[in-house]
Amino acid sequence: MDWQNATITHIETLSPRVKSFFFRLPEPMSFRPGQHVLIRLTAPDGYRAQRSYSITSAPGPGKAEELELAIERFDDGEVSPFMHDAAEIDDEIEIGGPIGGHFIWSPDDPGPVLFIGGGSGVAPFMSMLRQRASIGSRAPVTLVFSARTREELLFFDELSKLAGAGDGFSLTVTLTREAGAHSFRAGRIDAAFIGGVVAAMKMPLRHVLICGSDPFVETATEGAIASGIDPALIKTERYGS
Amino acid sequence: MVTRGFVGRPGNSDQSTRLPPGQHVVTDFPILSAAPTPRISAEDWTFTLKVGPRPVAKWNWAEFNALPQTKMTRDIHCVTTWSKLNTFWEGVLIDDILAAANLEAPTAYTLAHSYGGYSTNLPVADLLVGKAMVATRYAGQPLAAEHGGPARLLVPHLYFWKSAKWVNALQFTERDELGFWELRGYHHYGDPWREQRYTND
Numbered sequence: 001m002d003w004q005n006a007t008i009t010h011i012e013t014l015s016p017r018v019k020s021f022f023f024r025l026p027e028p029m030s031f032r033p034g035q036h037v038l039i040r041l042t043a044p045d046g047y048r049a050q051r052s053y054s055i056t057s058a059p060g061p062g063k064a065e066e067l068e069l070a071i072e073r074f075d076d077g078e079v080s081p082f083m084h085d086a087a088e089i090d091d092e093i094e095i096g097g098p099i100g101g102h103f104i105w106s107p108d109d110p111g112p113v114l115f116i117g118g119g120s121g122v123a124p125f126m127s128m129l130r131q132r133a134s135i136g137s138r139a140p141v142t143l144v145f146s147a148r149t150r151e152e153l154l155f156f157d158e159l160s161k162l163a164g165a166g167d168g169f170s171l172t173v174t175l176t177r178e179a180g181a182h183s184f185r186a187g188r189i190d191a192a193f194i195g196g197v198v199a200a201m202k203m204p205l206r207h208v209l210i211c212g213s214d215p216f217v218e219t220a221t222e223g224a225i226a227s228g229i230d231p232a233l234i235k236t237e238r239y240g241s
Numbered sequence: 242m243v244t245r246g247f248v249g250r251p252g253n254s255d256q257s258t259r260l261p262p263g264q265h266v267v268t269d270f271p272i273l274s275a276a277p278t279p280r281i282s283a284e285d286w287t288f289t290l291k292v293g294p295r296p297v298a299k300w301n302w303a304e305f306n307a308l309p310q311t312k313m314t315r316d317i318h319c320v321t322t323w324s325k326l327n328t329f330w331e332g333v334l335i336d337d338i339l340a341a342a343n344l345e346a347p348t349a350y351t352l353a354h355s356y357g358g359y360s361t362n363l364p365v366a367d368l369l370v371g372k373a374m375v376a377t378r379y380a381g382q383p384l385a386a387e388h389g390g391p392a393r394l395l396v397p398h399l400y401f402w403k404s405a406k407w408v409n410a411l412q413f414t415e416r417d418e419l420g421f422w423e424l425r426g427y428h429h430y431g432d433p434w435r436e437q438r439y440t441n442d
Contacts, residue, residue: 001439043249086246101425
């Protein structure tokens with residue numbers, strides 16, 4: 001593993017539980033959308049804690065000199081509470097990677113592609129969608145984004161703008177813990193919902209990527225299969241593990 | 242590099258001799274997998290022993306469960322840094338599988354194969370003399386599908402991705418051929434005590 005000391009340049013609160021951290025990399029990095037990096041913290045006594053985070057920024061053009069990571073705070077974690085409560089601008093943080101060669105999608109793939117993201121599981125899709133927009137790809141992509149509440153719809157303004165460009169990207173939102181006071185669908189992802197989304201897409205689907213917590217991925221994957229999607233098309237990535 | 246303001250987690254020093262470097266203890270059992278959970282019923286499950294491309298023995302669920310059963314309580318260590326202590330498994334030792342097939346390990350390397358196309362590479366030396374089993378029960382219960390049921394490999398002294406879920410074959414290979422995650426950036430051997438997480442660690 002290649003490690004480097006990256007510097008925090010900017011911190012942005014995305015929701016009550018998620019902050020984006022922007023890092024300047026002394027060694028610019030080549031990566032593919034969907035890959036992750038490791039954050040490694042070291043205590044004065046040598047004790048170390050390390051966790052991996054999907055990259056939310058787009059990779060290029062060229063090597064990336066800056067990375068954005070959207071980090072959800074897990075109260076019983078070691079790395080995310082430190083990042084949320086103690087890390088500051090200008091701090092140096094050790095970053096390793098990139099890693100992961102499985103849960104990736106690049107916009108040179110023609111699609112159609114279905115992304116299903118739960119909460120901070122939208123992170124790898126942001127990298128994919130930002131790269132897709134930056135190179136002017138028209139690959140058909142639909143993102144189903146499930147969050148508990150409106151305020152947990154990370155990157156919603158940016159996603160809405162991307163979906164308004166008319167270039168083949170569309171966004172469908174569902175909120176699981178907030179009914180009524182918004183214009184979104186309310187309720188969990190199920191087979192009927194995914195079936196309806198897929199029916200509106202071009203066929204045949206080439207890839208289905210599902211990212212979120214363990215239970216989210218389990219539910220969404222079961223729903224996708226029950227809606228008739230070939231399990232062989234599905235790739236999954238689980239958070240908090 | 243010491244991280245400014247990071248003091249570590251209180252209490253971790255108690256476990257310093259028991260935990261490999263960079264690991265932390267969890268009490269739940271996280272799930273990691275790259276694709277949908279294969280749903281294989283015990284009636285449809287089979288396990289095949291292969292030498293190169295050639296199948297040399299095959300068991301169905303009933304036949305496999307008639308092989309000698311072994312219990313194993315071990316700590317397990319996931320490459321994503323969680324460890325779970327004192328996990329209790331039951332299944333069939335690789336030694337007993339080879340004995341039932343009347344086979345002595347013909348090469349020094351293996352690939353374990355799974356339903357869903359996943360594979361992982363393991364030296365024979367890491368599978369024998371009671372080090373590894375094909376586990377069919379966890380914590381006294383049949384192994385759940387999301388944890389690899391009906392049966393998974395259990396090689397607890399290596400990072401847990403080596404303990405392939407939904408295992409259906411063990412293949413002896415002439416060379417150390419890389420498996421699914423090993424081709425995707427993970428270490429070819431995966432010793433937690435030497436922190437062999439990624440390709441060049």
